[in-house]
Amino acid sequence: MRGLNECKRSGYNNQNQRVTQITQKNLFSSYTLSILMTLFRAFLCQALALILTLLAAYFLPILHYYPAIFLLCQSTLAVIASQCVGLPRWWRVIHFLFLPCVFVFFMFPVPAWVYFALVVLMTLIFWGTVRGDVPLFLSSDEVALSVIALMEAENVKKFADLGAGIGTVALPVANAFPHVQVDAWERAPIPWLISTLRGKNLANYTVSRRNLFDANFAEYEVIFAFLSPRVMPDIGEQLQTKMRKGTLFISSSFPVPDWTPERILQIHDSSKTLLYCYRIY
Ligand SMILES: C[S@@+](CC[C@H](N)C(=O)[O-])C[C@H]1O[C@@H](n2cnc3c(N)ncnc32)[C@H](O)[C@@H]1O
Numbered sequence: 408m409r410g411l412n413e414c415k416r417s418g419y420n421n422q423n424q425r426v427t428q429i430t431q432k433n434l435f436s437s438y439t440l441s442i443l444m445t446l447f448r449a450f451l452c453q454a455l456a457l458i459l460t461l462l463a464a465y466f467l468p469i470l471h472y473y474p475a476i477f478l479l480c481q482s483t484l485a486v487i488a489s490q491c492v493g494l495p496r497w498w499r500v501i502h503f504l505f506l507p508c509v510f511v512f513f514m515f516p517v518p519a520w521v522y523f524a525l526v527v528l529m530t531l532i533f534w535g536t537v538r539g540d541v542p543l544f545l546s547s548d549e550v551a552l553s554v555i556a557l558m559e560a561e562n563v564k565k566f567a568d569l570g571a572g573i574g575t576v577a578l579p580v581a582n583a584f585p586h587v588q589v590d591a592w593e594r595a596p597i598p599w600l601i602s603t604l605r606g607k608n609l610a611n612y613t614v615s616r617r618n619l620f621d622a623n624f625a626e627y628e629v630i631f632a633f634l635s636p637r638v639m640p641d642i643g644e645q646l647q648t649k650m651r652k653g654t655l656f657i658s659s660s661f662p663v664p665d666w667t668p669e670r671i672l673q674i675h676d677s678s679k680t681l682l683y684c685y686r687i688y
Contacts, residue, residue: 445678448492452502456484478507493677497545534595543572543598546633547676550659551579554631557672557684561629561655563587569619569632569642574602574612576631581612590627592619624649633659640664646687656685 460481464470485502568577571591581589591614593599599616606612643663672682
């Protein structure tokens with residue numbers, strides 16, 4: 408099972424409880440800390456790439472004369488640095504585009520509609536975030552593989568990803584289990600559209616652009632969610648009453664307060680993600 412390490416295989420012994428309690432106590436701070444650490448690493452990548460490119464420009468005049476080559480060099484180095492510090496793959500796009508965009512904004516008069524278009528674009532990606540919804544933050548490939556590995560031990564007919572983003576977990580699951588109906592719940596328009604397009608050739612994959620709380624939790628044998636500490640109490644309350652006995656809820660990164668996980672898996676990805684696996688009783 409690649410990228411997966413089991414913290415506790417069975418039984419709710421003291422150590423397992425301790426992991427849960429510590430995580431619950433520091434829920435908000437650990438989430439904020441992990442986001443701040445990611446942003447700090449991203450900043451380091453940009454800064455390092457810029458310093459190296461400026462140093463290179465000292466020896467290579469071509470970098471002085473052609474801003475495009477300077478920008479290409481910095482962007483490429485930033486992407487390499489991002490890979491080296493283990494930032495998730497999608498950060499590479501941001502690193503590649505960051506300095507060229509800053510350059511364009513400063514060098515050319517940018518019409519007001521561009522700012523407006525950017526605000527619209529951000530709104531369509533981060534739809535409910537201002538209302539308190541969880542922002543788009545993608546799971547790693549290792550998380551998807553681990554969910555697939557967990558599902559192999561289950562008798563699953565229907566699987567749901569609550570807040571599926573662009574299908575980072577739901578799509579690999581649908582590909583791995585063609586006989587399992589995979590429902591992705593995602594209400595932010597652009598992630599929903601990307602997820603829909605990515606899965607358009609899969610007969611067992613549907614994406615609903617609706618509130619995840621509208622899902623009929625009783626239909627699923629396995630439910631996966633990567634949300635936030637804020638919604639976990641509500642999710643727990645709903646799942647407890649609606650999921651069937653013996654079914655499985657997998658929560659990435661955030662435990663359900665006061666629930667005891669059947670197991671906690673440590674994933675070997677850049678975020679050292681914890682998967683909390685809860686059996687419904
Ligand atoms: C942290 S991302 C997780 C994405 C994906 N599941 C993954 O693991 O890569 C959370 C996603 O949930 C979506 N979301 C948040 N609240 C939601 C709600 N109430 N109904 C539907 N989707 C929601 C957000 O738009 C975002 O795309």
